[in-house]
Amino acid sequence: MTSRFLVHEPALSPDGKTVAFGWQGDIWTAPTSGGRATRLTTHAALDSGAAFSSDGKQIAFNSEREGFKMLYTMPAGGGEPKQLTFHTDGCIADADGKNAKRVLESWNPVSVTFSPDGTWIAYSQADEWFNDDIWLMPLDGSKPPYNLSRHPDNDSRPVWSPDGKMIAWTGQREIREVDVFYVNLRAEDDEKTKRERTLVKAREKIAKSAKPAAAPKKEEPPKAEPKKDDKPADTVAKAEEKKPEEPKKEAPKPKPLQIDLEGIHERVHRLKIADSTEHSLVWSPDSKRLAFQSQSVEKKLTRTVEFPDELTPKQLGTVALTNAAWLKADDQIVGLLDGKPASINVKTGAPKTMSFRAQQAYSRAEKLRAVFDQCWQVMRDRFYDDKLGNRDWSAVRAKYRDMAAESPDMKGAVECVWLILGELNGSHLGFTMGASNTMSGWREETAHLGLRFDATFAGPGWKVRDVIPKSPASRKESRVEAGEVVLKVDGKDVTSAMDASSVLNGPMERDVVLIVQNGDKTREIILRPINYTMARRLLYDAWIENNRTEVEKASGGTLGYLHISAMDDASFQKFQEELYHAGAGKDGLIIDVRENGGGSTTDHLLTALTQPRHAIAIPRGSQTSGYPQDRIIYATWQKPIVVLCNQNSYSNAEVFSHAIKTLKRGQLVGVQTAGGAISTGATSIMDVDTLRLPFRGWYVLSNGQDRELMGAKPDHIVWPQPGDKIDRQLDKAVEMLKQDVTSWKKRPQPKLIRATERQP
Template structure:
């Protein structure tokens, strides 16, 4: 059976291989004898991962599961290993080391050996004087960010990510509400697709009033979000009343996390953009949003462009709000296809031809101030190659490859831009602002009221190009 393999270990003569494999729920300890091909499960662990070591005599195995050690003998009998230890942490000295380390790493790895001509050592000396006045990582991340910010480069700064597994976590019902509704209760304006209430059997309709959560009334005196605290993926009773109902109804749903809600809101926005492009172009143009510069996003782009948009005469490629990654060459290659061969079975020339895996029709790229990193490089190379028009607002020059480094305190991370990208200007693209071919604003009021003037301009420009080719 196929499974996800974790750590492994051989015994002395290689007659047995022990390994952690996730076949059902979590990782368990398995053993295989390569010579006989006999395989069996040795111990059920149900671990989320971990490590595996074998003793010198080969008679005992040691696994690390969620920070706890377990000893397992060759017959599969397991016993926990108790560990007790203390460490005296000098947090002030640790922060001083991290700042020293950041200073040295920039000297050794920053993409520009001249460090932009600044007095880097002088800045280091100055910022180090503030360390004795800090007593927490929240302030230290700000100091580290300010220090690295003196480089005037992208992909820098410090990040502090504290762990609080027992902290508050507000769940979401996957609903949008009328913020002006006076109450009591919550008035539903929209049910998010793929959310907890987005089911054919659900009785909840837009316009309904949520009255209770787990039997507790939603009134104007309390914060109703507290009723959803730590309810992610837990059965939750919601009492509501539709506008056409004379009595209240109840439904048991499993709320989602706010991160999952963000994903649903993103999908909602993308669908609205698709519908708007279809409306404005009369179905002539296709639309695709590149969420990130990564493999998953490229697969989505490939699927949508050569799937639902295959018959469109032009393509709006929206890269706004994209935080980067490393995908520019794949996108540039994909959008720069040129038709060189047609297919014609029995004399019937098809719409399909070669190249089959690339877009060969007109396209344009939407970009904005929110593009970052590789989401700068892509429109830059798209424009440099003359594939199509870039439309929107200027993009800051942030085209460097970064090394994000976790520190000895694993809650702290800082970045160093290590590799410059150089285009036809024969200079690093860092701090080289990319100007759009067509400058288009997206006023706050328009955005707030659901109008996307940048998208409308992209459709207008691309429609002119498509009509000019007919």
């Protein structure tokens, strides 16, 4: 069979001639020169993470065929896999699987690199604050793990130089900046200056160029003629062969790895490249160069630096490879380019993709069962609550497993996965399957005229209930008024009973001709329609403007209103602007998170709303207290607030609503939020697609209650009623905020006393 999915985790043989990789749940190999791929494993369960042995004769890989991730080996040319370990992540063992022991305990996967001599590991691991640092640890347990990076931002994916003298990794700094960091493990390497290194090189060059004086030639005595009784040459040779052999010289033992931990944190250096994210670090075989991938908004490319003195990054190629390795043979970097095996010639920077062909036969039932099993196992091992919704998880598997295997296709198995996710009764769950067909070119779409019609109007035609502001129907040249009647669309009569799509469907890039009636007069209107996404956006803007007007009217201009549509960066930036727009000259502010689907910006919002205040700053000529805005992180709001939430406030919008109550920053008005407050990630399931994976719970600080299935309960519960023409929740928010502002204005204020007015 063929597949649209790309290969995973490529690994190169020591001679660079073969690449092993994961594809469609199996381990494959293919020549790096291209050609036909060979399938090495045929089990329905997921096999992954292939790696060659140092002599290239064996391949080790992970397999979930026993229900847990275990380590197996098999001949590089194919053969029966042999299970080596019965342990999960964080363990090491001898090459034959014996003497296995756990060396790492972690709640999440770690990224590990071994020292060249195999005696130490460097790894990145998250702590209880979800911050990744780089750690060093000897495998014999002689020293405790040592935090190498020690930074509040994430540091990850360390790589050890082949000579064992350096470690490099990537670290996040300044919110969005990700750069390369490195450390000299030996203090002496960090202390040497460029001048000292230059002098050493110069001396070595001089020593090599100085040739020793040629020794005088010795005159050889004339060869004697062989005598009759001399032994033949072959007899002499045989006699020489009988001489005892000299003992073989033992190869020099490698020097033990030297790591000077004292002061090592001060030896961490940064290679800063502005406005670019670095990743996929790889050392050259001689440890002199480090290559990495740089990604900016405009482009991706490969860069290199040369240690220790040429540390200004140089561009190597115009493509970026992931899962990269630097081969000594042909001096090339190999890895994945957009999911396909590829290489970069280090001398020229030219990229080259590796093409191969593969055919795979499998049992459909076993494949569907394996996909189902992997989803079940991931939830068993990694769902944020190990009680798994108080379900018997093995019984849940038995209930749906055969159903998944007997499904007619993958879509049916995916539905069975949804069923076990439903058993968890949790939020942020889901399993998506990539579309097998993609649509291209023009497709039919229902046009929106910017009009909303009266559903009770019997006809003839469609009576306009209202016109969406800033829509095509609101413009001067194509304006339609509320109360008017649309009689025809593109020459076709319209009725209240008809399906509107029958006259509105078609390409968006077209003009629509309307016949509109006003009293006993009709006229022709030509307008360019919009799609429903744009219509919803315009309706949202109109809703915001109406709410702002209502708050202004109800408060006599003393209160402001703003809505946060999502907990994302764009919405937060807009929030900061709104603090000075909607809040200008106001005594209080209504912050609305109704219909907010979540994100991750709660703590940024709280920083703006709960900024500690320690002083009053007043310049000459002013009587109003303030504080210099350039001294604080965000635009801030110190005055009273009320927060609006409802049943469609979800995820991080709920975290925000809970926080407002916990911190007593303001009153909460509306209805209880959805009750879906857990952090979710995602993981790939074979080559099917993505399983959402909730991994972190959020708990109320005051009572320790899990916020999952327990939405934020407002201080004032107000449900809207069917047919309401007013916003009851907004009215209640205005009422409560007025009271809070009255109390806030009565708070005691210090009398300001200048130094010149201070009494002795």
